[in-house]
Amino acid sequence: MKIFAFRGINVYLHWTWAIIAYFQLKLRYDTYSHVGWAAAEYLTLFLIVLLHEFGHALACRQAGGRADTIMLWPLGGVAFVQPPPRPGAHLWSIVAGPLVNVILIAPTVAAAWLYNGGVFGETRGNLGEFLFIIAVINIALLVFNLLPVYPLDGGQILRSILWFMIGPTNSLLIASMIGVAASAVGLLISLRLAMIWLSVMAGFALWQSLAGFQRARAGMKWENLPRHRHAACPGCGSHPPAVPGWRCDACGQQFDMVATAGACPHCQAQYEAIPCPECGRHSPPMDWLRAAVMPTAR
Numbered sequence: 436m437k438i439f440a441f442r443g444i445n446v447y448l449h450w451t452w453a454i455i456a457y458f459q460l461k462l463r464y465d466t467y468s469h470v471g472w473a474a475a476e477y478l479t480l481f482l483i484v485l486l487h488e489f490g491h492a493l494a495c496r497q498a499g500g501r502a503d504t505i506m507l508w509p510l511g512g513v514a515f516v517q518p519p520p521r522p523g524a525h526l527w528s529i530v531a532g533p534l535v536n537v538i539l540i541a542p543t544v545a546a547a548w549l550y551n552g553g554v555f556g557e558t559r560g561n562l563g564e565f566l567f568i569i570a571v572i573n574i575a576l577l578v579f580n581l582l583p584v585y586p587l588d589g590g591q592i593l594r595s596i597l598w599f600m601i602g603p604t605n606s607l608l609i610a611s612m613i614g615v616a617a618s619a620v621g622l623l624i625s626l627r628l629a630m631i632w633l634s635v636m637a638g639f640a641l642w643q644s645l646a647g648f649q650r651a652r653a654g655m656k657w658e659n660l661p662r663h664r665h666a667a668c669p670g671c672g673s674h675p676p677a678v679p680g681w682r683c684d685a686c687g688q689q690f691d692m693v694a695t696a697g698a699c700p701h702c703q704a705q706y707e708a709i710p711c712p713e714c715g716r717h718s719p720p721m722d723w724l725r726a727a728v729m730p731t732a733r
């Protein structure tokens with residue numbers, strides 16, 4: 436369900452959110468003298484999550500990437516971001532989320548502290564309890580997100596830092612392996628303790644880490660393909676793989692488009708431009724050859 440859009444970023448609310456809201460209200464009902472405070476607490480929690488996700492999305496945009504969807508669901512939020520394939524752009528897109536929580540520490544803690552008369556832990560009435568719990572939630576979210584377990588922000592920050600040293604594929608391989616190990620342990624412990632929410636989250640993290648691991652393995656395969664050294668993409672400068680990896684639209688068969696200069700050997704269809712498997716840009720065969728000779732002429 437779409438709730439609103441800001442600067443072209445669409446914010447969606449997953450329907451299961453309402454179910455969890457109901458249980459959360461029941462759980463927190465006794466803390467306050469009126470259920471409205473429990474509702475305000477839950478809504479503020481999601482406001483903080485939303486600001487965190489906007490941190491990711493706006494930073495990704497700033498780095499030149501794509502970000503147009505934020506999904507809020509019971510376990511938190513997800514900003515669907517596609518930063519450019521550079522470690523710095525990835526790092527900034529990820530760091531900007533937790534940075535929002537860091538910025539929120541001072542005002543939320545100060546409000547709770549001042550209202551409750553300079554004592555932390557003891558609260559004065561509904562508003563005091565509300566301010567206290569919001570400050571705690573913000574810090575808890577920050578600490579949890581910074582755990583170095585892929586796909587949490589901390590795990591992705593670790594991956595971006597490793598990327599500077601060992602490249603995109605090996606960094607993803609290491610970060611996702613740590614993620615698989617940690618979330619598997621987390622899943623076993625939380626199942627053992629019958630903590631349902633923690634089990635669901637650990638299960639989700641395990642699934643995402645395995646997906647990251649698969650992507651890293653696919654990336655290794657891709658990097659190990661033989662390359663056409665005499666041709667390069669005019670858009671991104673990468674050497675195209677020397678394999679029959681292009682599909683002919685006319686006959687549906689696969690062929691090596693660079694080797695044949697755009698001519699399908701199966702049906703003789705001729706293509707004016709060769710699409711780059713790395714960046715997607717279409718360029719005429721001659722430009723692929725020129726770019727390999729003069730790599731600066733982009």
Ligand SMILES: [Zn+2]
Nearest residue numbers: 532533580588
């Ligand atoms: Zn985040």
Ligand SMILES: [Zn+2]
Nearest residue numbers: 668671711714
């Ligand atoms: Zn390219």
Ligand SMILES: [Zn+2]
Nearest residue numbers: 683686699702
């Ligand atoms: Zn063909």
